Amino acid sequence: MTTEQMTKTQESLIASKPLKDQVAIVTGSGRGIGRAIAEALMAAGAKIVISDINEETCNQTATELRESGGDVMGVQCNVTVSDDVQKMVDAVTNNWGRIDILVNNAGITRDQLVMRMTEQDWQAVIDTNLTSAFKVTQPILKVMSKQRYGRIVNIASTTGVHGNFGQINYAAAKAGLIGLTKTVAIEYASRTITSNAVAPGFIDTAMTQAMKEEARNKILEKIPMQRMGTPADIANAVLFLSLPSSGYITGQVLEVNGGLYT
Ligand code: NDP
Secondary structure (H helix, E strand, C coil): CCCCHHHHHHHHHHHHHCCCCCEEEECCCCCCCHHHHHHHHHCCCCCEEECCHHHHHHHHHHHHHHCCCCCCCEECCCCCCHHHHHHHHHHHHHHHHHCEEECCCCCCCEECCCHHHHHHHHHHHHHHHHHHHHHHHHHHHHHHHHHHEEEEEECCCHHHHCCCCCCCHHHHHHHCCCCCCCHHHHHHHHEEEEECCCCCCCCCHHHHCCCCCCHHHHHHCCEEEEECCHHHHHHHHHHHHHHHHHHHCCCCCEEECCCCCC
């Protein structure tokens, strides 16, 4: 099959709106990978909750997606704050009555060598990239359990699978997120709820644009596909795992990294 044929197959799948009448929450979706995921799920017919700590990008993205024809709610939410999370869950269930898809995407980096890592930077990354997923997943599992249906996709990282120089806090948090993913998969399989992780390699967003050019070039040399990934590359993987037809895939980590580390 040629790339053009594959694109056409994907376009016709999306055009059939496989997520019609489903409700999807994507955390940290004001920009970057989260926004691309929200756009992909919306194109497949889902009602979308744009959720972000940053009220301005949250509202702006929600407005833009609504103007492009989507059914969209914007809810400002800091995923490290349980009260914020519960308010978001209540707002969504009051408005749409269900939650079918949860994408735990919000994340930060505070890179430093092991010996120079401060406890504050360690904790900030563990709180935002790992504990938050527990805080968001727990109340949403209650909703999904009642429905006896759900798709949870956690955005991990190749760093969580393989480790990375200067990222002890980030690697530990993302490895923990993979453990959380697999445990939810085991506990909730009987309720037709799947839980998977997508582990991106190096994706061209604000997060990686903050890296020094020398470091970016070094990484590029190691990627067999010879390019950084795009947010859409990750969104396509999340869409696949969110489909009703992906119901027998659970507890998996899908690395989307252009062949890096394989
Ligand atoms: P960005 O920094 O571009 O976007 C992250 C978004 O999450 C921002 O809108 C940010 O808000 C928001 N956010 C941060 N903290 C919180 C919080 N406490 N509560 C709610 N929202 C929050 O990052 P990416 O799009 O690149 O990354 C998205 C995910 O993908 C992250 O989990 C990241 O770890 C993961 N990832 C990214 C890779 C990459 O190469 N880019 C590689 C591997 C994994 P604000 O605007 O205030 O910063």
